[in-house]
Amino acid sequence: MFRSQSYCFRCIITIYFFFFLHLLPNTFASPTRSLCRHDQRDALLELKKEFPSHTKDDALATTLSWNKSVDCCSWWGVTCDDILGQVISLKLQSYTSVNTSLKSSSGLFKLQHLRHLDLSNCNLHGEIPSSIGNLSRLTYLDLSFNQFIGEIPVSIGNLNQLRYLSLWSNDLRGNIPTSMANFTKLSDLNLKGNQFTGGDIILANLTSLSELDLSYNHLKSSLSVDLSGLHNLERFIGDENSFFGPFPSSLLMISSLRMISLDQNQLEGPLVFGNISSSSKLLSLDVSYNKFCGLIPTSISKLQSLYAVDLSHNNFIGQVPSSISSLVNLSSLDLSYNNLEGEIPSLLWRSSMLWSLELSHNMFSSFDKQVEVVDGASLRELRLGSNSLQRPFPQWICKLKDLWALDLSNNQFTGSIPQCLKNSISLSELRLRNNSLSGFIPDSFINLTDLRSLDVSHNNLVGKLPRSLIHCKLMRLLNVDGNKISDTFPFWLGSLEILKILVLRSNAFHGPVYDPTTYLGFPSLRIINIANNNFVGSLPQNYFANWTEMSIVWSNEDSPESNYMGDDSHMYEDSIDLVYKGVETDFTRIFQAFKAIDFSGNRFSGHIPGSIGNLSELRFLNFSGNAFRGNIPASLENIAKLEALDLSCNNLSGEIPQGLGNLSFLSYINVSHNDLEGLVPQSTQFQSQHCSSFVGNSRLYGLEKICNTIHVDVPVPASQPLEESFSDPEEPVLNWIAAAIAYGPGVICGLVLGHIFTSYKHEWFIAR
Ligand SMILES: *[C@@H]1O[C@H](CO)[C@@H](O)[C@H](O)[C@H]1NC(C)=O
Numbered sequence: 001m002f003r004s005q006s007y008c009f010r011c012i013i014t015i016y017f018f019f020f021l022h023l024l025p026n027t028f029a030s031p032t033r034s035l036c037r038h039d040q041r042d043a044l045l046e047l048k049k050e051f052p053s054h055t056k057d058d059a060l061a062t063t064l065s066w067n068k069s070v071d072c073c074s075w076w077g078v079t080c081d082d083i084l085g086q087v088i089s090l091k092l093q094s095y096t097s098v099n100t101s102l103k104s105s106s107g108l109f110k111l112q113h114l115r116h117l118d119l120s121n122c123n124l125h126g127e128i129p130s131s132i133g134n135l136s137r138l139t140y141l142d143l144s145f146n147q148f149i150g151e152i153p154v155s156i157g158n159l160n161q162l163r164y165l166s167l168w169s170n171d172l173r174g175n176i177p178t179s180m181a182n183f184t185k186l187s188d189l190n191l192k193g194n195q196f197t198g199g200d201i202i203l204a205n206l207t208s209l210s211e212l213d214l215s216y217n218h219l220k221s222s223l224s225v226d227l228s229g230l231h232n233l234e235r236f237i238g239d240e241n242s243f244f245g246p247f248p249s250s251l252l253m254i255s256s257l258r259m260i261s262l263d264q265n266q267l268e269g270p271l272v273f274g275n276i277s278s279s280s281k282l283l284s285l286d287v288s289y290n291k292f293c294g295l296i297p298t299s300i301s302k303l304q305s306l307y308a309v310d311l312s313h314n315n316f317i318g319q320v321p322s323s324i325s326s327l328v329n330l331s332s333l334d335l336s337y338n339n340l341e342g343e344i345p346s347l348l349w350r351s352s353m354l355w356s357l358e359l360s361h362n363m364f365s366s367f368d369k370q371v372e373v374v375d376g377a378s379l380r381e382l383r384l385g386s387n388s389l390q391r392p393f394p395q396w397i398c399k400l401k402d403l404w405a406l407d408l409s410n411n412q413f414t415g416s417i418p419q420c421l422k423n424s425i426s427l428s429e430l431r432l433r434n435n436s437l438s439g440f441i442p443d444s445f446i447n448l449t450d451l452r453s454l455d456v457s458h459n460n461l462v463g464k465l466p467r468s469l470i471h472c473k474l475m476r477l478l479n480v481d482g483n484k485i486s487d488t489f490p491f492w493l494g495s496l497e498i499l500k501i502l503v504l505r506s507n508a509f510h511g512p513v514y515d516p517t518t519y520l521g522f523p524s525l526r527i528i529n530i531a532n533n534n535f536v537g538s539l540p541q542n543y544f545a546n547w548t549e550m551s552i553v554w555s556n557e558d559s560p561e562s563n564y565m566g567d568d569s570h571m572y573e574d575s576i577d578l579v580y581k582g583v584e585t586d587f588t589r590i591f592q593a594f595k596a597i598d599f600s601g602n603r604f605s606g607h608i609p610g611s612i613g614n615l616s617e618l619r620f621l622n623f624s625g626n627a628f629r630g631n632i633p634a635s636l637e638n639i640a641k642l643e644a645l646d647l648s649c650n651n652l653s654g655e656i657p658q659g660l661g662n663l664s665f666l667s668y669i670n671v672s673h674n675d676l677e678g679l680v681p682q683s684t685q686f687q688s689q690h691c692s693s694f695v696g697n698s699r700l701y702g703l704e705k706i707c708n709t710i711h712v713d714v715p716v717p718a719s720q721p722l723e724e725s726f727s728d729p730e731e732p733v734l735n736w737i738a739a740a741i742a743y744g745p746g747v748i749c750g751l752v753l754g755h756i757f758t759s760y761k762h763e764w765f766i767a768r
Pocket residue numbers: 064067068069070
């Protein structure tokens with residue numbers, strides 16, 4: 001659920017519920033002027049002593065104002081009862097220097113008239129002392145964002161006036177104490193982000209609850225308790241726990257309920273809704289990443305107010321019930337990653353409300369024959385990838401004028417890409433990879449100025465790259481891999497200033513990739529793959545001089561999301577497949593840190609440009625299968641992070657520069673089938689390669705450890721093709737993806753990693 005796909009779903013929910021924040025109790029607004037009682041003052045001064053002031057700033061903000069000769073009711077964070085002078089409210093939130101634990105004998109617990117206590121984000125440690133039970137008048141208690149630990153003391157049950165309790169983001173564990181069943185007035189309970197494992201049985205007693213957040217704990221129970229008595233419940237949030245068993249259908253009898261969020265649990269069996277309140281106001285239902293199976297219940301249409309539904313990543317089968325079309329307010333529907341089949345009901349995108357429809361990774365085979373898009377249809381995001389759709393490219397898609405993401409990849413769409421796609425002027429992401437599309441790529445990009453990502457790889461497209469692509473100034477990724485495009489090298493793409501990934505692999509591109517009159521380099525490229533074409537000619541020594549992106553160190557100051565290549569606005573990551581260390585690899589998410597050049601399988605000649613050594617952040621370099629001659633440039637030793645180097649099958653001569661032996665991340669080296677001579681570097685990186693990485697160089701020596709022979713002039717037997725050893729899945733190779741994960745804040749050097757690429761396809765998920 002916290003994967004990118006769900007982001008929009010979250011957005012909707014956030015927008016819809018944001019206003020609830022304003023409903024929190026706000027009882028003690030302004031400080032009052034009254035004389036402080038001495039016992040209260042002394043208790044506060046005791047508390048002050050318990051809190052060491054570590055920094056001057058904090059001291060200024062708080063305890064300096066706690067001066068005995070001043071009325072304590074006017075101290076920072078303190079509010080008194082107007083008449084009696086008792087401290088009724090203490091707000092020390094974000095007093096971050098506290099850095100101590102609360103003792104059972106703390107002065108705090110003498111403030112027995114407190115109704116409002118906010119110690120959130122105070123860097124408090126240790127357990128919650130059982131004296132908390134002394135503060136039995138509390139209606140508002142916020143201890144969120146501390147480092148509390150241990151179990152909640154049973155004595156908390158004394159606080160039976162509580163309306164608001166937040167323990168969000170601590171390290172509390174064990175059961176939610178049964179004494180909390182006493183909290184009959186509690187309206188808002190937030191236990192998010194702790195280590196609770198049980199005790200949710202008490203929820204049924206909390207009859208005044210309106211907001212409940214149990215997410216990000218380890219709750220392991222069947223949620224079988226009848227919750228239908230929680231007549232005021234509006235939000236039930238239980239995602240990222242270990243709830244198991246059937247869907248807690250008693251929730252649906254609560255007419256006030258607006259949100260159910262139970263993604264990333266172990267719920268299973270068919271989704272049974274049971275008795276649904278006839279006045280259900282449920283707006284959002286998220287049970288993604290569970291183990292539900294069976295059909296999507298027809299009765300979903302009784303949840304008439306539904307706005308966002310996420311049933312993705314389950315095992316639902318069968319057809320989408322047509323009743324779903326009667327959900328007039330449905331805006332976001334995610335059914336991806338199930339086993340759904342049959343027709344996609346067209347009514348779905350006739351609605352003027354629906355703006356996101358995700359049906360990818362199912363077995364849908366056709367569209368409703370009635371498919372018709374009404375004027376005013378507002379669909380923005382349509383993802384139908386990885387289904388079994390076998391038909392001509394659907395022209396009606398062009399009527400979706402607001403579309404910004406269209407993904408039809410991994411189907412069997414035929415025919416040509418329609419010109420009329422240019423009508424969708426907001427289009428940002430167009431993914432048509434791995435279909436049977438033919439004809440030209442339409443030259444209609446002049447209107448698609450928002451396009452960031454275009455992937456038409458693995459089709460049967462012919463002709464040239466449309467020059468109108470030059471209008472897509474926001475283009476980040478262009479992938480035409482595996483078509484029959486016959487064109488010269490697109491120097492003109494140099495004007496796309498943020499183009500990061502260019503893949504022209506396996507087409508019929510031809511001619512030189514250097515033109516002295518127009519060539520200025522590609523300053524923003526991170527990945528370029530022009531392998532398996534008919535490019536020719538030599539490259540000048542300074543060819544790579546302006547490829548600055550490949551020498552820029554990836555900054556880990558970026559937010560975690562931007563560790564991947566992707567569109568920040570909707571967090572969909574770009575993905576490509578590349579041959580990486582000899583294995584075809586699907587990079588579902590592309591790390592910013594990954595920089596690669598693949599010029600293999602062309603007819604380049606001349607020397608390898610020495611300026612390659614300027615690309616200090618390069619991880620992968622493949623020049624294999626060309627006609628490069630001369631020496632291996634010594635400047636390669638400057639690419640300190642290089643992980644894979646393939647120079648095989650060229651006419652390179654001279655010695656392997658000894659400096660390459662110092663490249664400590666280099667885990668794949670192939671210099672076979674050249675005319676190299678001399679001593680192979682004796683470093684571990686070289687000496688742990690397979691012998692085949694050096695064959696076909698009759699004058700190399702120093703390979704006794706790996707080749708059982710002094711000179712590797714043994715021709716490769718025809719029955720044992722060289723490639724076989726390249727793609728040996730057992731071969732230990734360095735994983736740059738794991739490497740990037742290891743770059744936690746401040747841990748730049750933690751690069752260690754495992755054995756990888758053992759299968760063709762990888763999906764790289766990062767749990768957050
Ligand atoms: C407390 O307030 C009095 C009177 O305003 C002042 O003279 C004194 O310096 C203050 N003490 C501290 C520790 O700030």
